[in-house]
Amino acid sequence: MQFEKIIHKVKKGDRRAQKLLFDKYVDRLFAVARRYAVNEELAKDALFQAFMKIYTKLPEFEYINEPALEGWLTRIVINQTLMDRRKELSTLYKVETLDEERHETSWIEEMDDGALIDLVNELPDGYRTVFLMNAVDGYAHKEIAEVLGISESTSRSQFFKARKFLQKKLAQDYGQSGT
Amino acid sequence: MDNLEHRIKNAFESNDKKTSFSGREQMWSRLDSELHGRKGVAAFWRIAAVFLGLLLTLGVVASLNNRANKRAEMENVKHEITTLQLLVDSLQTVPAEVRTEVQVVETEKVVYRDRVVENNVPDESKKWQQNYQQAMDSIQTLQNATAAFKAEIETLNDELLALKNRTESKNTEPAQSANPFELKSERVELGPQPKPSVKSPEMEMKVFQRNFIENRNNLNSTIFKK
Numbered sequence: 353m354q355f356e357k358i359i360h361k362v363k364k365g366d367r368r369a370q371k372l373l374f375d376k377y378v379d380r381l382f383a384v385a386r387r388y389a390v391n392e393e394l395a396k397d398a399l400f401q402a403f404m405k406i407y408t409k410l411p412e413f414e415y416i417n418e419p420a421l422e423g424w425l426t427r428i429v430i431n432q433t434l435m436d437r438r439k440e441l442s443t444l445y446k447v448e449t450l451d452e453e454r455h456e457t458s459w460i461e462e463m464d465d466g467a468l469i470d471l472v473n474e475l476p477d478g479y480r481t482v483f484l485m486n487a488v489d490g491y492a493h494k495e496i497a498e499v500l501g502i503s504e505s506t507s508r509s510q511f512f513k514a515r516k517f518l519q520k521k522l523a524q525d526y527g528q529s530g531t
Numbered sequence: 532m533d534n535l536e537h538r539i540k541n542a543f544e545s546n547d548k549k550t551s552f553s554g555r556e557q558m559w560s561r562l563d564s565e566l567h568g569r570k571g572v573a574a575f576w577r578i579a580a581v582f583l584g585l586l587l588t589l590g591v592v593a594s595l596n597n598r599a600n601k602r603a604e605m606e607n608v609k610h611e612i613t614t615l616q617l618l619v620d621s622l623q624t625v626p627a628e629v630r631t632e633v634q635v636v637e638t639e640k641v642v643y644r645d646r647v648v649e650n651n652v653p654d655e656s657k658k659w660q661q662n663y664q665q666a667m668d669s670i671q672t673l674q675n676a677t678a679a680f681k682a683e684i685e686t687l688n689d690e691l692l693a694l695k696n697r698t699e700s701k702n703t704e705p706a707q708s709a710n711p712f713e714l715k716s717e718r719v720e721l722g723p724q725p726k727p728s729v730k731s732p733e734m735e736m737k738v739f740q741r742n743f744i745e746n747r748n749n750l751n752s753t754i755f756k757k
Contacts, residue, residue: 367567374559383550387543396554403562465542472539487536488543518535 356415363411370407377422378403381429387484388433390477398433405432423490430489431499434481438501463526471521479514486511 361369382399389395405428413424475483481500485491486507491499493507500507552558 365566367563370563370566371559374562375555378555378558379550379552380547382552383547386550396558399552400558400561403558404565407562407566463538465545468539468542469546472543484543488540515535518539 355418359410359415359421362407373406374403377425380422381425384426384429384489385433387488388430388437388481390437394436395433398436399429402429402432426489430485430491434499437481438499471518471525474521475514475517479510479517482507482510483514483518 358369358372362373378399381402382395385395385399385402386392389398402425406425409428413421415421472480472483482496485496485499486493493504493511496502496507497504
């Protein structure tokens with residue numbers, strides 16, 4: 353209830369409320385921006401632009417609860433980060449047929465967080481973006497297609513290729529492969 | 532969701548929670564100046580826009596008024612031109628009249644005299660001065676006429692005197708013996724005048740009585756007997 357008041361004040365342009373919102377989400381949103389940006393500087397620029405958009409568009413946003421607000425903020429940051437890379441990324445994707453292979457593994461649960469993140473960061477740029485958007489930030493393939501300016505099938509294809517790449521890498525690096 | 536994706540998601544979420552943004556104060560100050568500075572600029576432009584709008588409106592109104600005034604002035608001038616044109620046309624169509632005027636010019640004897648004419652004096656005093664001058668002129672004319680008459684009287688007196696002298700010299704002549712004409716005294720007796728006799732009975736005058744009635748005042752029947 354108190355946070356809702358803060359959001360109401362932010363909508364009215366209250367400087368203190370704006371600072372509170374900024375302090376509450378800046379770390380998390382920076383992590384999101386960093387996840388999609390090529391480097392830290394670009395992530396910072398994207399974050400700045402994203403906050404400008406947040407303060408401008410917040411009066412249009414209808415507050416329901418904190419997770420909904422967080423999801424809205426995250427999407428703004430992701431869209432802003434990917435906006436400049438949209439052309440670059442769209443050239444990376446090619447329409448390919450799906451080759452869905454599923455290799456479920458039980459040992460993944462025991463892996464270190466850092467090792468998993470490093471593994472994802474090793475993915476080619478095109479695969480990584482689609483994989484992160486879908487697996488981590490919960491975008492549907494349709495949404496990914498809209499954001500990146502590609503077809504839905506390409507998004508699906510890229511996603512499964514990323515997955516395959518990760519499985520292969522895991523098998524190579526850790527000598528294990530799930531069936 | 533597959534196990535791999537789920538695990539990766541959890542890994543990223545825990546990583547996000549651990550992440551700390553080092554340049555947060557710098558970014559906030561930049562954001563703050565951008566947001567509130569922008570507001571100030573926006574307010575300035577809003578006021579400027581209002582002023583510009585006001586000026587524009589005033590300009591438009593003034594130009595419309597000016598245009599209307601000019602148009603009215605043009606209409607007046609056109610009307611004036613038309614009136615003058617009509618006047619010129621009417622004057623051109625009037626036939627030339629040949630009028631014979633007879634002027635009677637009476638030559639007057641001009642009396643020259645020195646006059647002191649004062650300038651810039653009030654109208655009333657000028658009028659009085661003119662009257663005075665006219666009176667003086669009249670007096671002068673009368674004096675001249677009087678002098679002429681006196682001279683004539685003297686001449687006539689001289690002639691009369693000469694005639695008297697001549698007459699006296701004739702009377703004193705001795706040849707005069709007896710008066711040829713003798714006046715005889717005659718006495719005339721004047722008696723009472725006779726009553727005038729009315730030759731025509733129709734012309735007899737009738738004296739009105741005291742109880743004379745106007746209705747019966749038929750002069751033809753009363754004065755003249757028929």
